[in-house]
Amino acid sequence: MTKMKLGVSMDFSAAHFLPQHPGKCKDLHGHTYKVEIVVVGEQKGSTGCVADFAEVKAHVGAVLELVDHKFLNEILETPSSENIALFLKQQLEKKLEQSDLGVSLYSIKLWEGRDKWVMIELS
Numbered sequence: 325m326t327k328m329k330l331g332v333s334m335d336f337s338a339a340h341f342l343p344q345h346p347g348k349c350k351d352l353h354g355h356t357y358k359v360e361i362v363v364v365g366e367q368k369g370s371t372g373c374v375a376d377f378a379e380v381k382a383h384v385g386a387v388l389e390l391v392d393h394k395f396l397n398e399i400l401e402t403p404s405s406e407n408i409a410l411f412l413k414q415q416l417e418k419k420l421e422q423s424d425l426g427v428s429l430y431s432i433k434l435w436e437g438r439d440k441w442v443m444i445e446l447s
């Protein structure tokens with residue numbers, strides 16, 4: 325079976341400040357973040373699908389519940405985009421392992437606003 329990648333994207337909003345930042349990010353402010361998740365797996369059975377997009381989104385949504393409309397400094401000591409992406413990656417890897425979706429995380433890209441992002445690729 326051919327391995328294929330599936331992607332979903334979802335938004336969340338949250339507040340944070342970066343205590344060690346030399347510029348204005350040290351003050352309390354908020355963002356709408358976009359998360360793009362890519363998972364990888366094989367087509368299964370007669371459905372022709374690797375995984376149901378809705379089920380993948382449900383798992384991503386469950387993880388985003390942890391950060392949506394939250395004050396991120398209460399979750400992470402330094403809630404930089406990099407650290408938020410790492411946190412979401414860890415949570416999502418755990419969720420996917422526990423699920424019966426049969427896919428694994430390939431990459432996570434976290435957009436902070438419209439023009440800035442960080443990406444973690446898993447090998």
Ligand SMILES: [Zn+2]
Pocket residue numbers: 340349353354355
């Ligand atoms: Zn910020």
